[in-house]
Amino acid sequence: MARKESVTIRDILENAFEMTREEGFASVTARKVAVRVGCSTQPIFRVYKNMEELWGEVYKKAVLFFQDYYDLFPQMGTVPFSNLGMAYIAFAKEEKNLFRLLFLSEFAARKSLYEILNGKKGNVLCEINKASAMGCANPQGMFMRMWLFIHGAACMSLTGDYDLSDAETRKLLEQEYANG
Amino acid sequence: MARKESVTIRDILENAFEMTREEGFASVTARKVAVRVGCSTQPIFRVYKNMEELWGEVYKKAVLFFQDYYDLFPQMGTVPFSNLGMAYIAFAKEEKNLFRLLFLSEFAARKSLYEILNGKKGNVLCEINKASAMGCANPQGMFMRMWLFIHGAACMSLTGDYDLSDAETRKLLEQEYANG
DNA sequence: GAATTAGAATAACAAGTGTTACGGTAACAA
């Protein structure tokens, strides 16, 4: 009856996402995505109502990407929030453009920081419970204090103003917890 | 001999800076600045070689603006780094667009965080000396720890994920210092 | 008042954006 599609929704989203990773969210334009996919701009607008919709999907994919990143991140030590924090800081270093999109852009208002961190498994709640079980009197307050610290390190690494090693960073986080 | 200028360099820079404050750095385009000044785009290119140069001047003006902001900020309490930190966080809340330009944008690499904070009066050194005089064993390390905390709060307030009152924030900073 | 000349307005160029109209093409049904 009809012609077979040669450009899939997957091709488009995948490439738009990789472009965000490599060149930043601002470079996801209709023509640039088309060039990278190797087609005209037409298939994009067949699949997505408009660019706004594609951008929204890239954002959603970035959220899932971060959550997978944390799931695969090596879990070391037992100090609450430290693994989550280490993953967050490493993510900011390695995936600067995705970090900006998720946690600093105007887009970032779509999901709260807490919502993204918590993910499907309730990562934050899990850490809060762990802290509580370890005798922390105010685990929510501890989370906030720790996270200010962690978010600060992550954001600072974007501009090159933070350059401690992973080992030093972990030490700092553990001290920070101990001092609470 | 010649015609008198009706659009000054001051008109242009002042308006470009105010546009950055109100609408963000990205809205400083030749035409938009011209509309706001009330002239054509021509006087801009008489005074500045190109837009890049104007943007550079806006950035420099933002640096000075922040430093004045801190100089006029009410100095309360004696805990080292706390006044500098409170000013920084308040600045992020009140001048979101300038904060982004100074401390998070690609532009931010022009001057290091430390350089901007320190200013002409050596604000950071001053606080480090104060800490030292008050018996702090590792004042540089203290500065770094405090500043991670402070930068985290400032950046979080941009996306609406930080909403503690000034009093609560100050308390946190003082505790943070005490725990070091 | 006339000539000179720098300042500024108008308009254009070239490149880039999102989006849409049109027409050719390829795959399947008859």
Next chain:
DNA sequence: TTGTTACCGTAACACTTGTTATTCTAATTC
């Protein structure tokens, strides 16, 4: 083999960007 029809490439529209060429204007000097 012939239609049908969804897919996709080409080209265009309308808009925005930085920048520049041209033309008009106004202030000063003679």
